[in-house]
């Protein structure tokens with residue numbers, strides 16, 4: 101088995117993620133006395149956005165729900181450790197399992213397991229063409245360190261190339277203007293697999309749908325404690341033991357180091373009176389869809405402006421500024437401690453203009469258009485960002501790539517973000533849940549196959 105990775109190291113968006121994995125009827129749930137089942141998981145996933153999700157790809161959603169617990173066990177067997185499960189409404193019971201200490205742990209453990217299992221991992225190998233013979237995909241062509249190379253596949257080719265949020269042409273072709281203009285968290289998510297499969301006749305589904313863009317603060321230039329922790333197997337296990345047994349309050353200082361990642365401020369701040377100005381200090385909208393409005397502003401950069409009253413409201417519970425799924429809410433006091441680089445105080449609009457280089461009349465007009473008074477507090481810069489796109493290759497329950505007429509592209513499989521089969525995954529933990537589940541199932545099935553199936557359908 102060969103794994104071809106275009107970057108110098110494996111990791112992809114998975115390594116940039118928080119790392120939560122949502123699963124039902126798991127050993128972690130049972131240990132806490134939580135009774136759960138796959139049918140309830142499917143029903144609750146629909147509750148995230150009933151109109152959008154119902155009917156997208158129900159059989160794949162059921163597959164994910166049914167297999168999610170086995171996926172978690174499989175990851176645990178490979179040495180991945182988790183904390184949780186944590187609640188995330190509308191899930192009726194806690195189902196979110198958070199990887200310890202960070203998402204690089206998936207990469208470290210699965211890399212070890214692949215090498216141990218005899219997988220040849222070739223990095224700096226960019227797949228640029230599928231090799232098709234007699235209608236069957238029998239291999240790939242790749243540029244390895246710039247040199248042409250062809251790899252024959254005995255059992256099949258699995259596309260696992262992630263989403264297309266980093267590809268500006270594909271965003272412009274498929275998404276709204278604001279999503280097309282938003283900043284991708286992972287500019288390397290180039291949608292290569294989508295294009296390779298489409299060239300081979302595959303159907304692409306729900307390419308115009310996604311959840312976002314979202315307002316996000318830039319990541320801190322300094323990595324946080326959780327990011328700095330090594331992913332040694334024994335250390336992860338020890339950390340999981342601590343995380344699962346120590347009262348959450350004691351863990352707060354540690355989880356707060358998540359503030360260094362791309363945190364997303366809540367729209368509630370706007371509903372309480374904060375305003376959003378662009379890089380020139382102009383208030384350009386009414387903050388009804390702040391991320392979509394900001395995406396279309398010069399360089400997609402903005403600042404949240406609020407006053408002492410709002411600052412006091414968001415300084416302590418219950419009004420948080422952002423969440424880190426399941427484990428932490430972050431308040432203004434946490435930002436003061438963890439991300440002082442994002443906070444500026446100004447005595448007046450004039451003072452604010454001087455600090456940010458805004459035109460004084462422009463920022464004064466922005467403040468006048470609001471109910472803000474007294475000292476001003478600025479949180480930012482903030483960007484309109486895309487986490488992942490949802491549009492993907494059509495696949496069946498065996499992860500076989502499908503044409504629009506329902507026939508299979510023989511020898512070709514797709515998993516993870518590129519192989520969502522049109523399934524829309526709103527809510528935390530579902531993307532990684534699907535990526536790990538689909539990858540596990542496709543890998544296991546192919547390992548059991550003698551050679552590329554002569555008739556896939």
Ligand SMILES: Cc1cc2nc3c(=O)[nH]c(=O)nc-3n(C[C@H](O)[C@H](O)[C@H](O)COP(=O)(O)OP(=O)(O)OC[C@H]3O[C@@H](n4cnc5c(N)ncnc54)[C@H](O)[C@@H]3O)c2cc1C
Nearest residue numbers: 106112113114117118119120227262292516517529531532
């Ligand atoms: C900030 C952030 C936080 C997130 N947090 C969560 C979370 O907590 N829980 C959750 O469920 N989801 C989360 N997500 C989403 C989730 O991380 C992704 O949906 C998931 O990791 C995608 O996995 P994947 O294996 O499909 O793709 P990737 O992890 O992106 O892997 C694709 C790999 O394919 C390689 N590749 C691409 N094209 C080629 C080519 N032509 N040749 C060779 N190699 C190629 C890439 O370099 C990459 O290494 C988050 C995303 C972001 C950006």
